[in-house]
Every structure is written in C-alpha cells, then in structure tokens.
Amino acid sequence: MTSPERAQLPITLADTAAPVRMWLPPEEADSAAVAQLRNIASLPWVHGVRAMPDCHLGIGATVGSVIAMRGAVSPAAVGVDIGCGVAAVRTDLVEEDLEDLGTLRSAIEAAIPVGFAAHEEALSSRELTRLGARGGLEEFWEGFSALPESVQKREKKARTQLGTMGGGNHFAELCVDDRDGRVWITLHSGSRNIGKEVAEVHIARAKGLEHNAQLSDRNLAVFLADSPGMDAYVRDVQWAQEYASRSREIMIGLFQDAVSQHWGARGREVRFDMPVNCHHNYLSLEQIDGEDMVITRKGAISTRGGDLALIPGSMGVGSYIVRGLANPDSFYSASHGAGRKMSRNAAKKTFTVSDLAKQTEGIETRKDAGVLDEIPSAYKDLHAVMKYQSDLVEPVAHLQTVLCVKG
Template sequence: MTTLAGAALPTLPSTLPGTAAPVRMWLPEQETEPAALDQLRNIASLPWVHGVRVMPDCHLGKGATVGSVIAMRGAVSPAAVGVDIGCGVAAVRTDLVEEDLEDLGALRSAIEQAIPVGFHEHSAPVPAGTLTRIGARAGLDRFWEGFAALPEKVQDREGKARRQLGTMGGGNHFAELCVDSRDRRVWITLHSGSRNIGKEVAEVHIAAARGLEHNQALPDRDLAVFLADTPGMDAYVRDVHWAQEYASRSRAIMIGLLRETVAAHWSARGREVGFDMPVNCHHNYVSIEEIDGADMVVTRKGAISTREGGLALIPGSMGVGSYIVRGLANPDFCSASHGAGRRMSRTAAKKAYTRADLVAQTEGIECRKDRGVIDEIPAAYKDLHAVLRYQSDLVEPVAHLQTVLCVKG
C-alpha cells in the first residue's frame, strides 16, 4: 500500500454547524470556501434532504457543491448531478515500464489523431468494425434506440451525439500516460463525460424543475427538485441513466482507441504490449441506494462510490498525476472524492499565471504548454496528496501515478 506522508491530520469527518439536515465533511471547515459552505447550508435546508456528505475536494458549483453526496427522500435535484451527466474516469495498466518510454511527442500526436479533443468530434460515428476490433461493449444499436425517448428539444442532436461518442471534450478532461511510483509500470488514464448531449439533457430538466410551483420559494432556484411519482422525475431519471451509459460507453471506446494507439507505437519498435486492471467509474450521477436503512435517491456531483470496494481513479493535475485507490465501503454514504478539486476558478488561474509558469510546472511532461490550457495549470488545483490523507477512512491508496504524457482539449 502506498504511504501518504504528511502532518498530523485534523479529526475528520466533522459536522458543519447550523444546518437543517446533517452535513458531514471530510475537509476542515476553515479550508472550505465560504461560498461553498453557504451552498452546503442551502442544500441541507431542502425539506427532502436526509443528509449531505462533503468530500475533501469540494468547491463551489452551480446549485450544488462539487464534491457533494446528497441523499434525498422522494425527490431529486438535477443540479446535484450537474450538466456533465456521467462524467467519470477510466484507466488500464500496461506491461510497459518507465524504461520503455520513448518518442512521447510522436505518441501524443498519434493519440490526438485517434481521439478528438475540445470541440472536435469524429468525422463519422466510430465504425462497427473498429468497435469490434477494440473490444467495445456490445449492444450499441439497442442503446441508441433509447435516444428517441430523450426530450424533444434534443432530438435533432442525434447525429452530433453519435459522432461525439468516443471523444474527450475540453476543460479538465484528459488522456494520460502515467508511471506507477512503486514498480514503474505504465498506466493509461482518462477523464471524460457525456459531451454536449449530456449537457443539453441536463439543461432541459434543470429548466423544467425551476418552473415547478413547489420550487418557487427555495433559497437557490438552481436546487430545484422533481418529486417522486411525477412525470418530471420519471423522465429525468430515465434520461440521466441514458446519459450515464453514453458517458461510460464513450470512455470504454476511448480506452480501446488508446490501447490500440499505444500498442501500435510500441509494435513499430518490436514490442508487444499487454493490458490489465481496467477501471471505469462515474463521478457525476444518480442512483437509488439504501441509506440509514431506507431507499433514497443519492446524487454524487464530483464523488465516486466506494460501495463495491473496487478500484477507482482519483486524478490530481497534469503536474501531480493520479491515485489508483480501493474503496473501503465506509457505510457513511459509501463515497470518496473524484479528484483533487480546484483551489481557484479558471478565470482566476488565467489572471494569476503565465505561459512561463505553465512550462515550469509541467517540466518533464509531454503536454500542451500554450495559453489555451493555463486554466489547467497544476497550481490551480488542491494538493492531491492532502486530499487523499483527509479521506483515509474512505479509500485505500493502491498506487500513485505520475503523469509523463497528457492530452487535453
């Protein structure tokens, strides 16, 4: 097990005072943005909320705090999932070791050719032959049949959604090659979501919820909810599950394309590559779970489930890499952080840092070093190692993966 060095930890979780429903935090209150604390109090004031759990990467979000796990009785708030429905991570270990790494500039170019990033998309949906070759999940045709049930407003987006399946997007989404700090094995890691279709589905439902009569007196209308056994909630749950599957399938396709690209890179050098230990999990999603002996609607916005005790990936930044962790199934909502979390907004990061700062902070890493990704500079993120120390009762670190190559949109 990886040892996490650091100073003595505060006693966590702590309870946020002055809330209607209990809010338990795996981050010291004094290290949390005042605006995020206000937002957590607003969430806890909703009459349907049973409890809130706050992960150590939490920061201000729209409506609901990023890094929050919310259990509700008979209701769901679309903002508590967010607009990137099904956003999550994937990873796979290779049998390469650090000494095998060479010509990473050419490999980065090959990855960027294989996987569209930013606003780009495939010129046509990934062909069935390619999906078979890379071992993509079966049942894609049946999955697409579900598109017809999505809101009418998005029905003309199907072509775009098909072309964006298996594409990365921008912002903090990435594909990386990383080196395990223990045995120097090379991993492929990925962070992506449901692209434009997930965003549009979410926005349709958030707008619909805001207009409902029972939401008019809320402290923050962005927290508007659908109530159980109503057409609005039924439609949202159906659509959010479709978008979650879209995101999961998209990650699986990209991992397949990444494996193929990495394998081709080393095959040209006479080296066959093996892969194992696959990971693929959401961190923006909704599920029905038993909480304190009752079935409740649980939303995770920037949090992973540890209920099954399996492997997950918790990313940091281009400069720090990620952790492979094993969930400890802590019965207190069975959750953990989804990453390091931002310590400053994108706008603030662009004002505070220069391209020279980005170059210095990503020294030795094959990645973009232009002004277009300054908002993703490592200093804009919290200390990933501290984030892991704060949640030692939630996850067990298995490996620290140091980034050596990063592709961003």
C-alpha cells in the same frame, strides 16, 4: 501540507436542517461552499449531505458533494456533465520502455478527438468490436428516442461525439506507477454536448414547477417522486450516464491502439489489464441508513463493493488508483480528484505560460495559453486530499504523469 489527526475528520457542521459532514479541515473550507452546503441541507427532502475533501462552490450544488434525498431529486446535484468520470488500464510496459513520447502524443491526439471536435463519422460496429467496446450499442441508441424532443435533433452529433474527449479538465494521460515503474493509461471525460443538453432541459423544467417557487436558490429545484418529471429525468440521466461510460470505453480502446502501434513499430507487443471505469457526476438509487433514497454524486465516486477507482490530480501531477472502503458514514463515497482552489479566470490572471511550462517540466504535454487555466497551481494538493479521506479509500498505486493530452 500537514495531515490532520484522523480523529478530526470528518467534521459535522453545526445548526443545519439535515446533517452535513465534511472530510476537510474547517480552516481549508471555502466559506461560499460551506454556505452552499448549508443551503442544500435546508431542502425538506434532504436526508443528509456529505462533502468530500476536494469540495468547492458549484452551481446550485457544491462540487464534491454527495446528497441523499427522500422522494425527490435535484438535477443541479448531478450537474450538466452527466456521467463525467474516469477510466484507466495498466500496461505491461515499464518506465524504461518509454521513448519518443512526442510522437506518441501526436498519435493519441490524431486518434481521440479533443475540444469541440468529433469523429468524421460514427464509428462502425466492426471498429467498436475491434476496440473492445461493449456490444448492444444499437439497443442503447433505441433509448435516444425517449430523450426530450429538442435533444433528439442532435442525434448525428451525439453519435459522432461518442468516443471523444471534450475540453476543460478532461484528459488522456500516460502515467508511471512510482512503486514498480509500470505504465498506465488514464482518461477523464463525460457525456459531451448531449449530456449537457439533457441536463439543461430538465433543470429548466424543474425550475418551472410550483413547489420550487419559494426556494432561496432556484438552481436547487427538484422533481418529486412518482411524478412524470422525476421519472423522465431519472430515465434520461441514466441514458446519458451510459453514453459517458461507453464513450470512455471507446477512447481507452483508441488509446490502447495508439500505444500498441507505437511500440509495435519497435517490435514490442503490449498487454493491458486492471481496467477501471467509473462515474463521478451521476445519480443512483441506493439504500442509505436502511431507506431507499436517491443519491447524487457531483464530483464524487462510489466506494461500495470495494471496486477499483481512479482519483486524478491536476494536469501533470498524476493520479491515485484506489480501492473503496465502503464507509457508510460518507454515504459510500470519496473524492473525485484534487478539486480546484481557484476559478479558471483567476488562474488565467494569476499565472503565465512560463509558469505552466515550469510546473509541467519533464511532461510531454501542451504548454500554451489554451490550457493555462488547467495549470497545477489552480488545484488543491492531491496528496493532502488523499490523507483527509484515509477512511474512505485505500491507495493501490500512485501514478505520475509523463504524457498528457488536453482538449
């Protein structure tokens, strides 16, 4: 795919109520996603919308969208997997050290519950400390009592799912930096079922509010500022975001454990550095164009502060470690990944298990019907996505997948 000239991007959609700017060539933009972006921009509270190069149709709000609102927030603009995001850490291993990856994959799958699975018991404070997780976990759990009453009944499940990966597009990978051969651990996960339940409670509440009755898409229902509904939503979503962040931190520790034991049995001590942990489905309160606003990123990362972040591609394609360029034009944001170009059902109908095996050749991973919807061809070209946002992030490393654990 040919990269566009830099002067072409971003483009501004014509005739929108609030400005919509896209880091994607018009000919590659899905018409349904563009219509959805226009609809979002029609909300009276919206200051502006930014669409990342991986954007595609979502429920209510477009995946790959960044929305700045005055005095309101739409739960659909965060989505149901609150706090979904990525983490990474570099090892001092190099490609030549890699061996017996099938055994290592089995060890990772045994250490990190995937799919609908959870830990048999919540991990103890001693175990979490050993894994390098942050302290203050009991103080964090005190916030659970403020969540919706229907959600509080799920506390045991939430505790045992902390530090578990889930399914879908979530993964744990071992990757190699194609420049220096250094081996990285990468991870993609969210807030599990507890975040989904929090989101669904608030989406239903927002849909029932009178000021949302005339919306063309009730999925875009909003809470208004200084209302009990908005205060409760912001509080609960921030709790779920913290849950997701802590969960990734724990899984990175479990992954490091598996790696250390794998090479420790061979007399090799492994060291880790350059940790990354960031959300890409979340809200924050930020200054945009000199005003305090609610910013929702649904499939987008923050580039404020120039911190390191991870932008993954599809299963087996790898990822980019990037540094944010803090471009205010994008509301200080960049893409969260490659982005899907076809639905899961379409992928299952289009491709076969044989296609999956060919497209993941040389990678230690599942190659069965259970992950067929995650086949690389169901996703956009990650390298093109990176070129389209060259003014938003600076690539630090391109990581090629050698091992992938899926739910």
